[in-house]
Amino acid sequence: xxxxxxxxxxxxxxxxxxxxxxxxxxxxxxxTTVTCVCGSDLWDYRGINPVEQxxxxxxxYVGIVEEVGDGVKNIKPGQFVVxxxxxxxxxxxxxxxxxxxxxxxxxxVGAEGCQAEKIRIPLADGTLVATPEVPDEKYIPSLxxxxxxxxxGWYAAKAAEVRPGDTVAVVGDGAVGLCAIIAAKELGAERxxxxxxxxxxxxxxxxxxxxxxxxxxxxEGVARIxxxxxxxxxxxxxxxxxxxxxxxxxLKSTRPGGNVGFVGVPHxxxxxxxxxxxxxxxVRGGPAPVRDYLPHLIDLVLSGRINPGKVFDLELPLDxxxxxxxxxxxxxxxKTLLKP
Numbered sequence: 200x201x202x203x204x205x206x207x208x209x210x211x212x213x214x215x216x217x218x219x220x221x222x223x224x225x226x227x228x229x230x231t232t233v234t235c236v237c238g239s240d241l242w243d244y245r246g247i248n249p250v251e252q253x254x255x256x257x258x259x260y261v262g263i264v265e266e267v268g269d270g271v272k273n274i275k276p277g278q279f280v281v282x283x284x285x286x287x288x289x290x291x292x293x294x295x296x297x298x299x300x301x302x303x304x305x306x307x308v309g310a311e312g313c314q315a316e317k318i319r320i321p322l323a324d325g326t327l328v329a330t331p332e333v334p335d336e337k338y339i340p341s342l343x344x345x346x347x348x349x350x351x352g353w354y355a356a357k358a359a360e361v362r363p364g365d366t367v368a369v370v371g372d373g374a375v376g377l378c379a380i381i382a383a384k385e386l387g388a389e390r391x392x393x394x395x396x397x398x399x400x401x402x403x404x405x406x407x408x409x410x411x412x413x414x415x416x417x418x419e420g421v422a423r424i425x426x427x428x429x430x431x432x433x434x435x436x437x438x439x440x441x442x443x444x445x446x447x448x449x450l451k452s453t454r455p456g457g458n459v460g461f462v463g464v465p466h467x468x469x470x471x472x473x474x475x476x477x478x479x480x481x482v483r484g485g486p487a488p489v490r491d492y493l494p495h496l497i498d499l500v501l502s503g504r505i506n507p508g509k510v511f512d513l514e515l516p517l518d519x520x521x522x523x524x525x526x527x528x529x530x531x532x533x534k535t536l537l538k539p
Contacts, residue, residue, distance in 0.1 A: 202315025208246030255312025289325030340508025352378030359460030363387030
């Protein structure tokens with residue numbers, strides 16, 4: 200088969216690779232229907248995370264099951280499946296508590312690269328969710344979004360404890376931030392403030408449920424949120440970027456007693472204990488437990504209630520994966536969908 204390999208910063212190649220095989224009895228092999236480039240992949244692409252050797256790339260996927268190990272009981276060949284970027288058994292105490300990305304037996308699915316024609320999925324029964332039937336093509340981009348960015352946006356809202364009637368601010372206008380707007384809307388937020396300075400993303404934010412747009416960043420962005428909330432701050436703030444400025448913007452935009460849900464992978468972020476102590480702001484985040492949300496999110500997609508697949512504004516053949524990275528790096532695309 201063929202798949203994407205990151206050789207060095209800015210150097211993604213589409214190359215021949217060994218076909219994945221069943222290694223453990225709990226594995227499945229799926230043929231990829233669609234995959235995509237994630238904003239978090241750009242940390243490696245830009246060299247912010249070190250690239251020490253050629254590395255298979257990508258961690259978002261949907262596809263058709265081709266083969267399962269002898270220990271797989273619920274997932275069957277021929278099923279269309281959606282899975283999380285972390286494999287989990289879905290039975291350990293952490294999984295039962297709703298934190299499958301901290302499964303005691305977790306494995307990073309992206310370790311073997313999901314931007315490929317086929318993928319090996321460990322712990323298949325606990326990781327994959329099958330749709331009732333092979334879905335209509337119109338739903339597939341949104342189901343792909345559920346494998347990461349929609350699930351991550353949902354976790355941002357759940358971690359911040361968004362409730363009906365809340366005022367919610369979303370820091371970050373990438374695919375996760377836009378999906379966090381969908382989540383906040385679904386959880387009953389009355390006012391959703393999207394922090395974005397890009398017209399195309401502002402338009403999609405409003406389509407997803409944002410009531411207000413704030414283009415300012417940093418201290419100016421904080422001042423604008425305070426002005427809009429009577430000097431108090433937002434009830435919940437969803438941090439979907441992962442740098443120091445975005446985290447400070449989130450913390451300072453939250454009212455006393457409010458919560459920050461942070462899902463941007465942190466780079467150079469530090470939290471001041473004294474600042475947190477006197478702010479009365481709660482903070483929760485981490486890798487989204489997508490597997491916990493997948494059944495509900497799949498139902499929302501297949502019922503037509505949500506359409507997070509609209510975050511894919513560039514579609515390319517998988518063999519043009521390098522252009523998909525380049526377009527996102529240059530902010531010509533929000534998110535690139537790749538078809539094998």
